[in-house]
Amino acid sequence: MGDDKKDQKLSSYLKAKNISCNSHYSFYWLMSKLIFLILAILFSLQFVFYPLNFISSSSQPRSLIKFSVSPVGSGSGSVHEPEQTELKHVVFGIAASAKFWKHRRDYVKLWWKPNGEMNGVVWLDQHIDQNDNVSNTLPPLRISSDTSRFKYRYPKGLRSAIRITRIVSETVRLLNGTESEKNVRWIVMGDDDTVFFPENLVKVLRKYDHNQFYYIGSSSESHIQNLKFSYGMAYGGGGFAISYPLAKALEKMQDRCIQRYAELYGSDDRIHACMSELGVPLTKEVGFHQIDLYGKLLGLLSAHPLAPLVSIHHLELVDPVFPNMGRVNAMRRFMVSAKLDSASLAQQSICYDADHRWTVSVSWGYTVQIIRGVLSAKEMVIPTRTFIDWYKQADERSYAFNTRPIAKSACQRPRVYYLSNALPDLALHRTASEYVRYDMWEPECDWDMSDPSEIERVIVYKKPDPDRWNKHRAPRRDCCRVLPMKKNGTMVIDVGTCKDDEFVEFPVK
Numbered sequence: 001m002g003d004d005k006k007d008q009k010l011s012s013y014l015k016a017k018n019i020s021c022n023s024h025y026s027f028y029w030l031m032s033k034l035i036f037l038i039l040a041i042l043f044s045l046q047f048v049f050y051p052l053n054f055i056s057s058s059s060q061p062r063s064l065i066k067f068s069v070s071p072v073g074s075g076s077g078s079v080h081e082p083e084q085t086e087l088k089h090v091v092f093g094i095a096a097s098a099k100f101w102k103h104r105r106d107y108v109k110l111w112w113k114p115n116g117e118m119n120g121v122v123w124l125d126q127h128i129d130q131n132d133n134v135s136n137t138l139p140p141l142r143i144s145s146d147t148s149r150f151k152y153r154y155p156k157g158l159r160s161a162i163r164i165t166r167i168v169s170e171t172v173r174l175l176n177g178t179e180s181e182k183n184v185r186w187i188v189m190g191d192d193d194t195v196f197f198p199e200n201l202v203k204v205l206r207k208y209d210h211n212q213f214y215y216i217g218s219s220s221e222s223h224i225q226n227l228k229f230s231y232g233m234a235y236g237g238g239g240f241a242i243s244y245p246l247a248k249a250l251e252k253m254q255d256r257c258i259q260r261y262a263e264l265y266g267s268d269d270r271i272h273a274c275m276s277e278l279g280v281p282l283t284k285e286v287g288f289h290q291i292d293l294y295g296k297l298l299g300l301l302s303a304h305p306l307a308p309l310v311s312i313h314h315l316e317l318v319d320p321v322f323p324n325m326g327r328v329n330a331m332r333r334f335m336v337s338a339k340l341d342s343a344s345l346a347q348q349s350i351c352y353d354a355d356h357r358w359t360v361s362v363s364w365g366y367t368v369q370i371i372r373g374v375l376s377a378k379e380m381v382i383p384t385r386t387f388i389d390w391y392k393q394a395d396e397r398s399y400a401f402n403t404r405p406i407a408k409s410a411c412q413r414p415r416v417y418y419l420s421n422a423l424p425d426l427a428l429h430r431t432a433s434e435y436v437r438y439d440m441w442e443p444e445c446d447w448d449m450s451d452p453s454e455i456e457r458v459i460v461y462k463k464p465d466p467d468r469w470n471k472h473r474a475p476r477r478d479c480c481r482v483l484p485m486k487k488n489g490t491m492v493i494d495v496g497t498c499k500d501d502e503f504v505e506f507p508v509k
Helices: 002-069 101-111 160-165 167-175 179-183 198-205 223-228 244-259 267-278 298-302 327-344
Strands: 090-095 119-124 141-143 186-191 215-217 240-243 282-284 293-295 348-353 358-363 367-372 387-389 415-425 430-437 457-462 479-483 490-496
Touching: 090 167, 090 198, 101 119, 101 327, 119 167, 160 167, 160 244, 160 267, 167 186, 167 244, 186 244, 198 240, 198 327, 240 244, 244 267, 298 358, 298 367, 327 415, 327 430, 348 490, 358 479, 358 490, 367 457, 367 490, 415 457
Parallel strands: 090 119, 090 186, 119 141, 215 282, 348 479, 457 490
Antiparallel strands: 186 240, 215 240, 293 387, 348 358, 358 367, 367 415, 415 430, 430 457, 479 490
């Protein structure tokens, strides 16, 4: 009996234990299932959100790129390089007067490209009659607005300075709201006796961002002029360029600005004053030439700064650039070279004729000079004083740049050969220019070396180099090489980019 009871208790205990184990087992089984389900859901969600995240992250940069290029792109979302500055992006404002225009317009004809190739306006003080044939070769004429309300107090000055200083603003108003305004990047000011070299001007402007505020030009050649006015002022006769956003900012405030400067002398002086109020300094480009000089430009143009020749002013006050010619015809000949290779115009290269112990300086498209003896390149790049300054002083301290005197010894003065003609050599992809001796004086010299007077003409061969002023290319003078003479009285020179390890050195034999 006792044993049976024990067995019953044991059986009951085991049943209870079995139920407990089964319930615990069920609980753990359910929990495991739940955890597995949650992990499965999370794992699945990863595949749902990952593509969405990828799409989101990849589309965001595309929208930023599209936004950044949309002002200059086509709107398709593709990246385009901004179009480089061309002549079509430049508008000229030319200051003229009815009194002098019929004479000075011949200077403008030399450089102006008609038939829509260039944009600009000639601003006159009053109406003049001009026949249609002449008009077709020149910019259109406009009459400046009345300026009698503006005060002018400079003693013995000309009130026309106020009219001329407002040409930039009047040109902006003329363009405002027109279709052509969309293409305008620069306003360029000049006088009616200023000759521009348009291709070189464009090369200079390409260096700068036209969307920024830029005021580009150069100071006077006269140190005294710069002291009297400012080294920080762009002289208007030499011309200056103003980026279009700056021109629009100037137009908004110029009339108020010039009322504060009634005591100033000129138009460029007032522009400079307003630029100072706008906080914009002069960006100096030495190829703009005011030419506050008298006499011969031979010294300056034969040793031109290492920069593109952009403009020449005051042509009626200096001697013709080529002797024994009228001023306009002389500039017309100068333009022959400009059309062949404007980037190289008046760029100097220096070499030596070792057989004769001569120094040779080529100002391409203008002159060749041969000097008896060996002069260093350091000396040759300094202009000789073939001119006097604006105040008719020949003192070396009168100039805003280094100069050197003309050699005292007639035996060491250069034999000068001026451009006679220049032609393209299409077969050899080069230009051929001829220079003929001008001065026929032959001093008696007992020097133990050949006399360059035996050379009557010089032929220069050169390949055009339109990219020489590319902003990604450092400025450097060309090298020249005197070639063996094949004909008595004729020197032949090759000019071109310097080769590896080539420099100006007198060869010692």
